[in-house]
Amino acid sequence: MIEFQGLRREYGDLVAVRDLHVSIPEGEVYGLIGPNGAGKTTIIRMACGLLTPTAGHITVSGVDVHQHPELAQSHIGYLSDFFSVYDDLKVWEYLDYFGRAYKMPDSQLRPRIDEVIQQVGLEVKRDVLIRGLSRGMKQRLGIARAIIHKPRVLLLDEPASGLDPKARADLRNLLLALRAEGATVLISSHILPDLEGFCTSIGVMEKGVIVRSGRVAEISSQESQHFCVVRLSWVGEAPVEQILSAIETVSDIAIHGSQGLFRFAGPDDDLAALLQQLIARGVRILSFGEVKQTIEDLYLKLSRNEVM
């Protein structure tokens, strides 16, 4: 659905994006994560035809974005991080304008405007001037604008920036609904919890390079093969720290009272053997389990080049 082939972009002497090769299949929600200045926005702006690549090609739904921009853009819905809206227009007029700009037939446009307004929860604001909307509402209107023409691909650049927690939760629910409808989404963010449970794939960017890309489950599983974080708790006095320290595959032990965390590098069998050893040494275990990795954990691991 979205293909980046040898994509490169330079600003003066700075290489913002370097030799990017990524393919995002249909229905996938691809999270582009990385610190500010990593090149996420540049990638998204190139993907929707706003920036010309120094080298390489981008195709969306099989259409080369820079060869046939207007055709490619009919498949794309785009939302940037900080944006303004036309304050002097009413909510429905704003959507009507973009619907016309995407050349939707009149017969489809009116019902689609009502449908989208309902989808983003702005029914009561339909006939209100945009200047009267809150920041969160404007963001929702931005989403409505991006999906008014039923695009097959959504390109969202830091869509949750500057939103309060409530508005972020609303935005997240809205994006989940769009995902359920089968949209292919490329979303960038440095607020990683926003992407949790939403992205099916991620790409970790640093200094213009994708250091790791793939499905979240696969990356998580691969990382677990290298090491995992284990949380345990026990009852009574026990030399847990002493026992764990003697094991080669254990590191980063943190004990607080009768609870602890440690990092274990090895297969599942060895972890089970470790639990048996603790019990055999008289530790009365209350709980023992692997801490589920979040996208944030994955990002922190990958971005520190721990597995590169």
Add this chain to the structure above:
Amino acid sequence: MQALWRNPELIRHARTEMRPARMVTAAAVSVFLCVLIIFMFYHPGIDKTSAPGDPDLATILYTLLASLQALALCLWCLSSCSQAIFSERSLKTFDFLRTTRLTSWELLLGMVFGVPLMAYFVVLCTLPFTFILGLYAGFSFLTIAVTYLMLFLVSVVLSLAALAISMTTDRSRAGEVILLVLVSGTAAWALFISGGAAPFPGLTAILVVVGLLPLYHVAPAPYGPVFTPVPFFGVQVPSLFVSVVLYVSAGAWLLLILLRNLKKDREDIRLLSRWQVVGFTVYFNLLVFALLDLRTVHSNSPQSASASDIAIGYLGLNFLILWAVGLASLTTPARLRSGWVRASPSAAFYWSEDGLPWPGMAASALAAYLVFVLEAVVARYFIPFAEWPLGWLAAGLFVLLVFAVRDVLFLQWCVLKGFRNPVVKGMLFLFLFYITVFTLVATAVTLDTLSFRSALAWFTPLGALGDPEFAAPLSVFVGVVLQIAISVYLVIAIRRRLAPSLSASTSSNA
């Protein structure tokens, strides 16, 4: 293509600007002002000699109201359009427009008529007053209609010019644009009053009012010879016709510039393509030739210009055109790098659309020469063909091309170097260079004119502009060789700036 009234951009501006309350207020205020002005003049206490039905008074009122309408419309168009694209960019709404399926043409159409929509509405509200006053003053309906059609044409061209400026700048230029137009208008008016710009009397047609005055049967006496029909390609035509040609052709070039760049990122903007700059050179040379009054330049009086004088003027003009062409085809760093990465192993880079500006300049110089030959053939009834110094002109154009290419390559290097406002800074450096050369040469060889000219020919294009019989070919030749060497050095410097792209590209390919 959508009909104008279904243009989304126009509809947006109509919805934003023309809310009922705003429309009623604007209409009421403009009508009230018209009525106030009319009553001021008709008030018996002010002028007891004028009866309310006096046609002269109607003429004065018509002129006053029509002038106010023209001034308001033109200034409004300039002011609003010179901010239109810039403000959309700074609010980050323009990116959304660029990602829609609106074509550049549709977007432009909506902007040209939508941005100053309120100004058009105000003029429309006051139009009945001027029409009635004009008819009462004895002017024909056609005369008044032509006047308003010309006003519409001028306002559209001004809107296009302001939009082009807004597209290329990174801050609001409304003040500068209005000031520039007012100064230009005043200068053109001064030119008109002083009797025209012989040998280019047609230039006064920039002031549309010059062409309109005959329609109102205004006595020509105070305005001098330019009031009469002006020459256009040797044929005497009404000044209004030349005005239409000037404004329509200028509008067409602005339209072309806007259409090819409007939906591009500011960093990717290049005003004209390689071939379009050649077309611009041909157009401009033909326009100047069309406006030239050959009868006055080749009269029998000793003050009249010879073929050599015309050729020198033509060279000077084309040095400016080559400079303008070079500026219009400067390649942005992003595009230059992109072109370099794609085509650097081959010579194709130098000729490609994303390459350096000099191929377009060379083609323009060649086109300018061919146009001159054509003009010499056409003008043989005024000046015999053998009198035209065609060989000398070809050499002169080549020398000017070499100097213009050197200057433009220097500007291209400044652009690539990443200066802030690189073109302005580069032009400033070049200005300082020329001033320094003049000062040093003048100080060194104050008394010897030939040495002075020879020294200037080494560093400036003035060697090519000298009298064909007086110029020292050796010093001009030395100057050309020196500039070619400098240009080669500049190309090497530009290649060095692009080198990281090349090496990175090669490694990625490997």
